[in-house]
Amino acid sequence: MPEAWEKPYRDLLARVREARLLSSCMSLLEWDERTYMPHNGAAHRAEQLGLLAGMVHQKGTDPRIGELLDRSEEALRGMSADAAEVACVREVRRAYDRSRKLPQELVEEIARTRTLAESAWAGARAKSDFPAFRPWLEKIVGLKRREAEILAAGGDLYDALLDDYEPGETSAGLITLFAALRDELVPLVAAIQGSGRRPDTALLQRDFPVDRQERFGRAAAAAIGFDFQAGRLDVTTHPFCDRVGPGDTRITTRFDARLFGMALFGILHEAGHGLYEQGLPGEHFGSPLGSYVSMGIHESQSRLWENLVGRSEGFWRHFYPQAQATFPESLTGVSPADFFFAINDCRPSFIRVEADEATYNLHIIVRFELERALIAGELAPADVPGAWNERFRKYLWLTPPDDAHGCLQDVHWSCGLLGYFPTYTLGNLYASQLFERARKDLPNLQDGFARGEFGALKEWLGRNVYRHGARYRAVELVERVTGQPRSHRALMEHLRGKFGPLFGIR
């Protein structure tokens, strides 16, 4: 006998699911655009994505959803705020109200523009030609400011964009959090720089043939639990993870035959995202209960596997002998300790995606400040290179040699992702907090890693994170799982615990 609330709730979910099913078609088109699409296909792809974005928007803003939301909220009124159904309706409401505010023509124009702008960005980055990208950046920033103005309705513009990636998050909260982090991070990085100890990273820049790197990376992804029957690994310029739908989660990487690590840690990173997507309850596809919490929580999953597992001592007790067997010409005679130190170097560098666990967050703070200024209208897109280099000197003590190593390095702004960067540092913080808890719950984690066993951690994450979908907001989820408030403490403890001994500081 169905309860009274079931009918509107089920009808609501069916409609929301259909919009999500349609948007999952966009996921495949976007994946293809970044992996296999031929060069001349870009203009048509932009039209396809523009059309689909408009149709998804139309489906997602159908007034019938509004009616079913009203009826569902009414019907669920007696139920605990903690109930899955209540959380589900809360998140549908949030997305619906947000979408309803945006005119369809703006949604379609952003979709079309980002495809063209991303293509322009790729060309501009290859030639380090910021002027070629500038008009596209101007267009994107203009469109996103329009979006923010509509959404903010008088409130903070940046917060309106941030909320899309990190529901409930605010600039004010991040400014406080990041300042606290920076205040401890900068002295730590300075101490490391001043320590006099340096790993021999040249040993990572020998011959590492791409086909063997790929084999090694696939094996590592499979070992931590990425299911290749329900996913793929492909090559791209700017790696990402894309879930096409249940049973189909795709990760990407890039290879450099003279560099060990970039591809491998990239694969572990994307596989971390992939494990989360593969672990979300497929039966709830299209509902918030089958979706990720936020980009920050998503990023915590990639960071956890890339850094807290993939750069851990236990992981390499298992994998280093295999790495030596795979790349004998480059790793024979390299001691495990020297190797471990090399992959755990810490020093300011130009490229965010190649940065170490500590300085990475300083890269994010640079971008966070710049994009807030762009959206506030305090920084003109034309002035980005100068502002970038100035901030970079301030936080990382380096001046980029060109814009390809500076403000052109990331794809994000070209495809309209403004307000997204802070979620990377949130991911680092959440990852450290979650991992700290996992280590308490699973005491012999590193010994398991050393035996090539990663299932216990994956299972723990499934139980504590994946299975909830978006039932809890990020801050709440972290608190529920760890019993601690959101903070930079666990990350700083992790960094001091790792870099202290390696660099001989305390």
Add this chain to the structure above:
Amino acid sequence: MPEAWEKPYRDLLARVREARLLSSCMSLLEWDERTYMPHNGAAHRAEQLGLLAGMVHQKGTDPRIGELLDRSEEALRGMSADAAEVACVREVRRAYDRSRKLPQELVEEIARTRTLAESAWAGARAKSDFPAFRPWLEKIVGLKRREAEILAAGGDLYDALLDDYEPGETSAGLITLFAALRDELVPLVAAIQGSGRRPDTALLQRDFPVDRQERFGRAAAAAIGFDFQAGRLDVTTHPFCDRVGPGDTRITTRFDARLFGMALFGILHEAGHGLYEQGLPGEHFGSPLGSYVSMGIHESQSRLWENLVGRSEGFWRHFYPQAQATFPESLTGVSPADFFFAINDCRPSFIRVEADEATYNLHIIVRFELERALIAGELAPADVPGAWNERFRKYLWLTPPDDAHGCLQDVHWSCGLLGYFPTYTLGNLYASQLFERARKDLPNLQDGFARGEFGALKEWLGRNVYRHGARYRAVELVERVTGQPRSHRALMEHLRGKFGPLFGIR
């Protein structure tokens, strides 16, 4: 100053184009399904395609299109029946009236079912397990019979399906045409079998490493004019060509490291389709003026490049030295004449896609007869293996060793393509007729091929075929270009002209 007819006509085309743009998203999803989709993604892909098919159907049957069609027809009434606009409206009318008859739930169910059935077929073929495929075949045949009943409205069921692939074609016309062809073909094949001469085809079954085959095939596709900036080549089980949109035409092939030819001729075949798609006027995308005429004309383009060019003497004067340089361990010491005879063998065999130019058409006649009986309800899907083998013995004097080499070999029925097979033989006939004309217009064609020059033929096809889109129906196009009625004569002359000297018959 716009003419009076322009407004409804432009509005009509804009709407038709949008439906076509949406269906082009399906093209990419289908391409991916057959190339890169992970195993567990099939169920979700079926849902995506079902949703999109329904939405395309909805857009394509919008009553507003009916109104604009009425107004356009009214406005164009004074114009010559030969005018591009009149032809365009004629084809839009045809597709609209056809689609309007089909209920959306049927369209969606067929789309969902074909994805699942194709996956089941692939598994069944791999294990030669017809019983595993049988329920899917029953479901597909049932759905297509429902479709045919709705479309035929009392007329011939098979014709109703055929018309989707070959507008204006009828069973009656094909029965006459195929009988005339068969009456000349069977004696020719018998004479070849009785000739006593046999090429040494074992020389094509040596070591041909896949990576080198791929390089060779790519070079050949590029040489005949396939544009890799506007296209791709990938690997699949059942090769196909798929145009995602202007600037994005994808071909596929499959490789066997112990077989020269399958991949290469497959690539030339698909590249022939690809040249047609790349040559269609991109500015007319979405309108019949930017679309192919029929599957028969499409197939004529693939056959022309695969057989009339790719198995010609001039082609191999250019490519054989390259083939020897690419595969020295297998082709050194093999004379050009022996090689040429080997790639132009003619003998009954089990697999259609590996059949020679002559017996290929007998494979088609087997399928044509069976699918007519399936659709007429005279043959139960469960009885297909027996009926297949019986017909196969009758026309090709062979009994398939198992269903993988028999009725399970083709993907078509699994994905709902009933009424499609005859277009392959139509393609062979049209290709021969068009090529006969091209040879008259371009006298030194084989000498050009021998110099690696294929541009003149591509340009001739562009001028005579590609640029017209679907302005003329197939039979009319062939008559306009060749000045001859549609017939089996040119194909038979070609076959006698080639096989006569090779096998020493006349």
